[in-house]
Amino acid sequence: MTNHQKRLSVPKSWPVERKTETFTAKAGAGPHGESGVPLVVVLRDVLGYVDDTSEAQYVLNNDGVLVNGDSVGDVKRPIGMFDILAFPERDEYYRVFPDEGGRLGLTSIDADSADSKLSKIEDKTTVTGGDVQLNLHDGSNLLVDEDVYSGGDSIVVDNETNDVVAHFEYEEGALVTAVAGQHAGDIGRIEDISVQPGSADNTVTVEGADGGFETVEEYVVVIDENFVEDDAELPGDDE
Structure with a gap:
């Protein structure tokens, strides 16, 4: 299986130029499905912090990047909507947010805002034992004690504790x-x-x-x- 992705066929959300070169990096397995952008693309093409995959891997090996509060080691780790990127040594923090046209962009945030992540609830299911499982937009899921959530709502989840710290209902006026x-x-x-x-x-x-x-x-x-x-x-x- 090839480790490369043709630029002309990448999803519209990917923030890459399609006609400069033939190939770009291919996203690995993980969250966000086909729309997930490889971390190396964000570091190289969006932020300009590295020139190639080797430099990106060096940064990751030295815990230079946190994604949603966790250190990552795979340059192909998919990055997608509302993910939080933190660069502790630089004291820089970003939220992945859609730009005009649907391409993923980065919005600068402060350190406190980087401690949690917004997620959209796609739907919910009841699992063995009666707990409620929220199925989120990036393919992840979360068990909650209270059944107060609906599909279309958004929640804010603490990156360290995985607790829901805020809940926004999908309704008129939202x-x-x-x-x-x-x-x-x-x-x-x-x-x-x-x-x-x-x-x-x-x-x-x-x-x-x-x-x-x-x-x-x-x-x-x-x-x-x-x-x-x-x-x-x-x-x-x-x-």
């Missing part, structure tokens, strides 16, 4: 961002959730400072004000 489609990266508040009959996708109307947008339900994630710039205006803030 602050959301689009993570895919033509409105990826846009932020606003849910004005209306339209449930479609049959197998059609439910749609969401989002009110934003620039007029808002409509998109399919799958593309929106509930977030909190920490994702919004301090000077950003949002509908309902002055009410």
Whole structure:
């Protein structure tokens, strides 16, 4: 099996130039499925901290990078939406966040914000013993004691304890961002959730400072004000 991925066929979310070279690194097994971007691509193509895979591996071998609070050793480790990257020696911390067009970008955050990670609940199941298991957007799951969560909600999980430290419900009035489609990266508040009959996708109307947008339900994630710039205006803030 090849260790390379043709640039022209990478997912649209990958932050790589497609026509500069033929190949790029291939993501290994792990979270985020096919949309996961190899860590080496983030270090090399996005941040410019390394020139090649060997340099990236050296950084990892010296615990130079933490992903969601954990040291990683595989340069092909998939990185995806809402992951937290920490560079302790540099005192730099980033959240993976969708840029315009749906490509994954990095948003600088402070050290305190790097202690936890936002996750979208895709659905939930009841496992043996009666515990509730939340199935999250990156393919991971989490057992919780209380059945107070629904699909579409978002939670914030402490990286060290794995405890839920915040819960944001998917409902009208909730602050959301689009993570895919033509409105990826846009932020606003849910004005209306339209449930479609049959197998059609439910749609969401989002009110934003620039007029808002409509998109399919799958593309929106509930977030909190920490994702919004301090000077950003949002509908309902002055009410």
